[in-house]
Amino acid sequence: MLLWLLLLILGVSPKAFLLLKPPWSTHFQKDRVTLTCRDFHFPAQGDISWYYNGMSLNKESEEIRIEKTGYYKCKTRRSSLSEPVYVEFSTDWLILQAPYPVFEGDKEVALRCRGREEASITEKTFYKDELKISSTSPFILNPVPRDNGKYHCTAKKRDWIIPSKETSKPLTIQLQELFSPPVLTVSPSQPTEGSAVTLKCETWLSPQRSDIQLQFCFFREDKAVGSGWSSDPELKFPIMWSENSGSYWCQAETATHSVRKRSLRSQIRVQSEYL
Known part of the structure; x- marks a missing residue:
């Protein structure tokens, strides 16, 4: 018997899950970002409920556009609440982007250092817990760490008068459960x-x-x-x-x-x- 069927028999619904497009957890303000709610049926079946920072949203469609920083969840009639995804919309000049989702056991994950004016930046450098780890962009983490390390990046901004160094906010990779404890x-x-x-x-x-x-x-x-x-x-x-x-x-x-x-x-x- 499939576990989702066993869970339904026991009165426990499998979790819904979220798809983020583009698949990055950090974006610049005014970037176009959508979330899609799915369950073990493709596409999701039944009524869909959305939540932002724990509060219900007046939205019922399978896909929604988001513009605010915070935690998002969803559920369908046949599923329980999804795990939250934290999406940040930044006004900063430099951001560090990690893909979503990243799962336990993934072989690698690419971190991307992105400037608001990408053509005007040079010398991107990546750090973990304040220690320099790479000057190659994008930076490939291999294997994917299971700790809660904080990552950030720096870059030099070209300026004809006074070149400056910009630093991104720290970021923690949102690691998802690959499979439930048996x-x-x-x-x-x-x-x-x-x-x-x-x-x-x-x-x-x-x-x-x-x-x-x-x-x-x-x-x-x-x-x-x-x-x-x-x-x-x-x-x-x-x-x-x-x-x-x-x-x-x-x-x-x-x-x-x-x-x-x-x-x-x-x-x-x-x-x-x-x-």
């Missing part, structure tokens, strides 16, 4: 001796990274069971006995091993058929 489900939930049992390692992979391949592994106590890592999120036991009782859990990871997450432990007690 949930281990057991069927039947109260197995009896001699019965078959199926374990499922359920997770929700972002639709924006649907091409990512995941693999799964199941554990009893701290020892792997079954055939080890596999692309199959299910593990079937043809027969379970009381000695197979114990604490079970699972892990999910990308095929490249860049992101790994584990479920909570589930206590499985195999009941005697004579009880």
Whole structure:
């Protein structure tokens, strides 16, 4: 069963998600910027609600144009609230731009230093936490860091009288969750001796990274069971006995091993058929 269907059965809706166009979280004022609300259906189905800094917006269309700095969210009739995206509209002369979205495990991300009068600037330099990291523009971060480091850039502004050095505001990369922590489900939930049992390692992979391949592994106590890592999120036991009782859990990871997450432990007690 797909996790989104399981969530609906449990009364929990998968999250909507936002598409930003152009795909940068920082813009100059008067830049044309749009947000699109999507859910696990393409396009989004049902009524669409928009929120700005926690307040409801009087907008219901799938795509809206935005012009104000702040946090934006959306939801559809079939989804819960999206994660917020912070979009800044700057009046500064120099800005640092990071793409949105950036996900856990992305191999690289390009940072762009942009001037209001791009043709009049030279010598762009990038910094992380006040330390110089590159003078190449755009600057490619590889791999994508998981910390909350602050980035900024500087550039020299050509001026026939007094050349000046401009500095951008600091920026933090908005890292998105690639897939949710897995949930281990057991069927039947109260197995009896001699019965078959199926374990499922359920997770929700972002639709924006649907091409990512995941693999799964199941554990009893701290020892792997079954055939080890596999692309199959299910593990079937043809027969379970009381000695197979114990604490079970699972892990999910990308095929490249860049992101790994584990479920909570589930206590499985195999009941005697004579009880």
